[in-house]
Amino acid sequence: MTSLSLAERAREASYPVGAAVVALALWEVGVRLFKVPRFILPPPTSIVTEGLSRASSITPHFWITSYEATAGLVAAILVAIPLGLTFSYSSFLRRSFYPLFVFIDEVPKIAFAPILITWFGFGLEPKMILTFIVCFFPIFLNSMAGFSAIEEEYINLGRSAGAREWEMFWKIRIHSALPNVFVGLKMAAASAMTGAVVAEFLAADRGLGLFLQKALSQLNMALGVATIVTMWVIGLAFFYGMTLIESWAIRWHVSKRGGRREIL
Amino acid sequence: MDQRDPRVAGNTTEASGRAARTGVRWILGWLGLPFVQPILTFLFLLVLWQLIITIFAVPQYLFPGPIEVIQRGIQATPKIWDNYSTTLRSAALGYLLAVVVAVPGSLIIAYSAFAEKSLFPGLVLLHMTPKVTLAPIIIAWLGFGVLPKVVVTALLCFMPIMLNGILGFRSIDPEIVYLSRSCGARPWEMFWKVRLPNALPILFTGLKHAASLALVGAVIAEFIGGNHGLGYYLVTVMDNMQTDLGLAIMTAMTTIGLAFFFGIQFIEELVIPWHVSKRRVEGR
Numbered sequence: 001m002t003s004l005s006l007a008e009r010a011r012e013a014s015y016p017v018g019a020a021v022v023a024l025a026l027w028e029v030g031v032r033l034f035k036v037p038r039f040i041l042p043p044p045t046s047i048v049t050e051g052l053s054r055a056s057s058i059t060p061h062f063w064i065t066s067y068e069a070t071a072g073l074v075a076a077i078l079v080a081i082p083l084g085l086t087f088s089y090s091s092f093l094r095r096s097f098y099p100l101f102v103f104i105d106e107v108p109k110i111a112f113a114p115i116l117i118t119w120f121g122f123g124l125e126p127k128m129i130l131t132f133i134v135c136f137f138p139i140f141l142n143s144m145a146g147f148s149a150i151e152e153e154y155i156n157l158g159r160s161a162g163a164r165e166w167e168m169f170w171k172i173r174i175h176s177a178l179p180n181v182f183v184g185l186k187m188a189a190a191s192a193m194t195g196a197v198v199a200e201f202l203a204a205d206r207g208l209g210l211f212l213q214k215a216l217s218q219l220n221m222a223l224g225v226a227t228i229v230t231m232w233v234i235g236l237a238f239f240y241g242m243t244l245i246e247s248w249a250i251r252w253h254v255s256k257r258g259g260r261r262e263i264l
Numbered sequence: 265m266d267q268r269d270p271r272v273a274g275n276t277t278e279a280s281g282r283a284a285r286t287g288v289r290w291i292l293g294w295l296g297l298p299f300v301q302p303i304l305t306f307l308f309l310l311v312l313w314q315l316i317i318t319i320f321a322v323p324q325y326l327f328p329g330p331i332e333v334i335q336r337g338i339q340a341t342p343k344i345w346d347n348y349s350t351t352l353r354s355a356a357l358g359y360l361l362a363v364v365v366a367v368p369g370s371l372i373i374a375y376s377a378f379a380e381k382s383l384f385p386g387l388v389l390l391h392m393t394p395k396v397t398l399a400p401i402i403i404a405w406l407g408f409g410v411l412p413k414v415v416v417t418a419l420l421c422f423m424p425i426m427l428n429g430i431l432g433f434r435s436i437d438p439e440i441v442y443l444s445r446s447c448g449a450r451p452w453e454m455f456w457k458v459r460l461p462n463a464l465p466i467l468f469t470g471l472k473h474a475a476s477l478a479l480v481g482a483v484i485a486e487f488i489g490g491n492h493g494l495g496y497y498l499v500t501v502m503d504n505m506q507t508d509l510g511l512a513i514m515t516a517m518t519t520i521g522l523a524f525f526f527g528i529q530f531i532e533e534l535v536i537p538w539h540v541s542k543r544r545v546e547g548r
Contacts, residue, residue: 012381015378015381015382015385016381016382016383016384016385016386018382019382019383019386020386040405095301095302096301096302096304096305097302097305098302099302100302100305100306100309106476106518106521106522106525107514107517107518107521108479108480108483108514108517108518108521110396110480110483110484110487111483111495111498111513111514111517112514113487114487114498114499114501114502114503114510115502115507115510115511115514117502118502118503118505118507118510119326190392191394193394193397194394194396197394197396197397198396198484198487201399201400201484201487201488202487202488202499209397212397212400213400216400216401216404221401221404224400224401224404225401228397228398228401231394231397232393232394232397235392235393235394236389236392236393239392240392
């Protein structure tokens with residue numbers, strides 16, 4: 001990426017920030033001007049004040065939902081990457097199962113939620129498992145593609161340079177697979193919250209999904225929107241956290257890549 | 265897809281003593297169906313699943329075998345179909361709504377440097393947020409009818425179409441623009457003959473991504489505030505611990521998802537055959 005000076009960056013950033021400020025101001029003024037009832041659409045200021053005043057009751061649910069999403073995502077990473085690696089080594093496994101996995105990937109994963117809740121109850125397990133299912137497929141499919149698509153020339157080069165088997169693995173296979181693996185990891189990180197929250201919507205004794213529904217059933221729309229903002233913050237933290245890890249783990253690749261080319 | 269691995273096709277280094285396997289491969293190749301092996305795997309897994317259920321006498325409400333699922337599915341076909349059409353309609357309407365709003369919207373943003381600078385970063389940020397969290401609020405606003413499902417579906421489908429549309433309409437080689445200008449192309453010719461064809465491949469990436477989200481949106485909205493539709497039906501069925509029927513309903517849902525995806529892919533092949541055929545040669 002071309003390095004921009006600080007002033008240029010500030011100028012670039014002023015556009016989206018300005019747009020956000022204008023949008024919020026229009027919202028605030030419009031709601032007050034047309035006297036929209038609070039239980040339909042509260043102005044942003046009252047969402048902020050309501051959210052802050054109830055922060056202590058949101059926080060425990062915040063941790064619960066973050067925990068569910070993290071556990072599901074981490075489990076998916078731990079299972080999907082080794083499995084993708086295994087599949088990349090065996091053409092038999094790939095030809096037998098790969099089309100099947102692609103097909104199963106088309107199953108709406110969130111539809112497992114009611115079944116998981118029947119099996120595992122109202123606790124945290126069904127949420128973690130649903131997050132796991134949602135996160136598994138992008139990681140697995142992308143890491144398999146990454147581990148499989150290694151240029152023959154690198155392998156030949158490594159062989160002729162006398163690399164041992166583990167060196168071939170660490171220095172060539174992992175290295176050239178990581179960009180693809182991270183595509184999957186970022187997709188999974190972006191959808192981890194979806195898994196946890198959808199399961200919470202259906203049946204939960206704790207968590208932000210439950211808190212949101214409670215707030216809405218009391219017609220406290222300001223608290224509801226504040227809860228949604230909290231969920232979005234977690235979701236964005238997941239995605240940008242993963243992007244950060246990526247830019248550290250494969251900086252040689254990230255720096256080469258153009259800025260805005262990738263949209264999930 | 266990585267089916268072009270040279271080690272798979274011409275595995276000459278393998279010992280010649282594996283005549284039997286080669287024979288099987290020859291038959292599969294003769295059938296000319298790349299799907300034979302995955303279908304065999306699928307059937308094998310079904311049989312394995314049924315055997316495990318039968319041998320270990322797993323209670324049916326906990327985990328039914330495939331035979332039970334198929335039986336219950338056939339039994340309940342009228343009811344499933346009734347809910348199927350509701351979900352299909354919500355998903356289709358929501359998807360159409362997203363397309364109708366997002367494609368012109370992306371065009372406007374791509375044509376205005378100011379709008380792009382101000383809105384694009386925010387749109388990317390919004391794309392990364394879990395938008396399903398809005399479903400309860402949409403339902404609180406719009407009630408239990410078809411409309412909230414359509415809106416939730418549209419919300420989920422909107423961003424991929426919008427962002428890919430912006431990228432598509434924007435990413436054009438300046439040289440092509442200069443060339444067509446110096447050939448005296450009028451603005452509308454520029455749009456129809458240069459910008460639009462150039463944008464379509466990327467736009468279709470977004471349309472396909474959104475197609476697989478449409479069903480998800482409709483089903484989640486039906487989970488939360490439904491009185492009809494496959495999502496609602498699935499929740500009520502699972503409340504009664506009818507896992508066999510639940511799995512049958514999920515299978516029905518999957519056919520909607522697949523129909524959407526392959527439908528859009530079919531349209532893509534009709535609209536931009538020049539691109540699809542090229543991609544195939546390059547091996548995607």
